[in-house]
């Protein structure tokens with residue numbers, strides 16, 4: 001299998017983010033043909049079309065668009081904010097979808113993991129994040145789904161995701177994602 005470069009986007013900007021801990025575990029447990037790296041979205045100014053129309057794009061846009069364009073697929077790990085996914089993540093999607101005709105996400109495979117302190121696994125955020133993927137043309141893995149509830153109870157005192165059954169699940173999830181990435185990549 002050829003090596004695939006995967007960007008990991010975390011919807012939370014919080015220093016002690018539980019979603020980031022989940023993302024780190026997913027990276028650690030991923031199969032060998034996936035090289036995963038964390039992408040930063042917190043430095044992206046709110047999308048304003050004037051930047052593109054006037055060709056005054058912020059340096060962070062230039063960097064992020066080039067990063068997205070260079071990657072083979074994406075893993076999104078998102079918390080739920082008021083029954084949807086956080087604005088920071090939507091902003092990142094918008095930034096790399098423009099200027100018009102230059103959608104850097106186009107055709108690349110993705111997968112979504114959601115996590116929350118609550119009991120419902122941030123299912124609303126997870127499903128809401130699938131909505132923009134239709135227009136961005138990011139084919140999202142359908143199964144297995146990953147809704148992680150009570151995420152704080154799955155970490156050790158250092159903030160590492162240590163819960164054995166969750167780690168086993170994430171490993172299985174990442175193996176499925178590996179198959180998905182190669183299936184979609186081979187189809188292009």
Ligand SMILES: Cc1cc2nc3c(=O)[nH]c(=O)nc-3n(C[C@H](O)[C@H](O)[C@H](O)COP(=O)(O)O)c2cc1C
Pocket residue numbers: 012013014016017018019020079080081082083084115116117118119120121122
């Ligand atoms: C603005 C805001 C809205 C939230 N809304 C929800 C929600 O709708 N559903 C939910 O399960 N948790 C909600 N939460 C709690 C988050 O799941 C919790 O803060 C979680 O730890 C955030 O992820 P992080 O640890 O990666 O920052 C909300 C938190 C914030 C800050």
